[in-house]
Each structure stands twice: as C-alpha cells, then as structure tokens.
Amino acid sequence: MEKVLNHLSETEKKLVALCIEFEGSISLSKTKKHRYIQFRVYNTRRVLLEQFQRIIRCGQIGKACKNESFGRKQMYAWRLNGSANRIYSLERNPHIALRLYQELEPFLLTKKLKEVE
Numbered sequence: 001m002e003k004v005l006n007h008l009s010e011t012e013k014k015l016v017a018l019c020i021e022f023e024g025s026i027s028l029s030k031t032k033k034h035r036y037i038q039f040r041v042y043n044t045r046r047v048l049l050e051q052f053q054r055i056i057r058c059g060q061i062g063k064a065c066k067n068e069s070f071g072r073k074q075m076y077a078w079r080l081n082g083s084a085n086r087i088y089s090l091e092r093n094p095h096i097a098l099r100l101y102q103e104l105e106p107f108l109l110t111k112k113l114k115e116v117e
Contacts (some may be wrong), residue, residue: 004058004100012055017107019052024078026101028113037097037113039080044073052078058096 005013020026024041042064043049049061059080080097101113 003103004096005056005103007057008055013104014107016052016056017104017109020104021109021111024111026108026111026113036081037101039078039097039100041078042075044075046076049076049078056080056100058100 005016008016019041020039023043024039026040027038029036029038039059041049041052046061053059053061059078061076061078064075064077080100105112
C-alpha cells in the first residue's frame with residue numbers, strides 16, 4: 001500500500017505528530033455503514049498551517065469560527081477527513097486519513113483513536 005508520508009524522515013513524522021498533539025485533534029465517528037476519521041490542526045496564523053499542509057501534502061485549510069465578541073483573532077484549521085472503510089490509491093482518493101493515522105500512530109502520545117461502538 002502506498003504510504004502518505006514516504007517523503008518524510010522519521011524525525012519529520014515525529015514533528016507532524018507533535019503538531020497534531022499540541023494544536024489539533026483526531027476523531028473517529030461512525031454512521032450505520034461507515035466509520036470516518038477526521039484530523040484537524042488549529043492556529044491563528046494561517047501561514048503556519050500552509051507550511052504544515054506543504055509538508056504533509058494533503059488536507060485543506062479554512063477558517064474556523066471567530067469569536068469577535070471577545071476580540072479574538074481569526075482561527076484557521078487544517079482538515080483531513082476520510083472514510084476508515086475505504087482505502088484507495090492516493091490518486092483516486094484524496095481522503096487518506098486512515099493511512100495518515102496508521103503512519104503517525106507510533107509517534108502519537110495521547111491522541112490515539114478508540115473504537116467507536
């Protein structure tokens with residue numbers, strides 16, 4: 001199976017995992033037919049997320065909600081969603097979250113997925 005992060009060294013994979021640990025989340029949800037994995041990394045500086053996206057070579061960046069009533073800065077989010085039931089080649093499936101998780105799991109400290117019942 002084609003790896004998502006084969007272009008990164010082990011040290012770079014550890015750094016990606018730490019970004020997710022410190023600034024992000026990984027969730028697993030389930031419908032009647034499918035399980036879905038979602039990665040998110042948040043920051044108020046879009047340029048940092050753009051660099052993260054260039055390193056990972058997947059995902060999308062968009063605006064997260066802004067709480068203007070408290071005078072807070074605009075928050076941005078890097079997102080990667082995908083079905084945990086379907087795995088295709090990178091060319092055919094932009095939703096590569098499951099493979100990304102499998103490659104990063106050895107480096108994750110606290111953000112390990114638990115099976116959804």
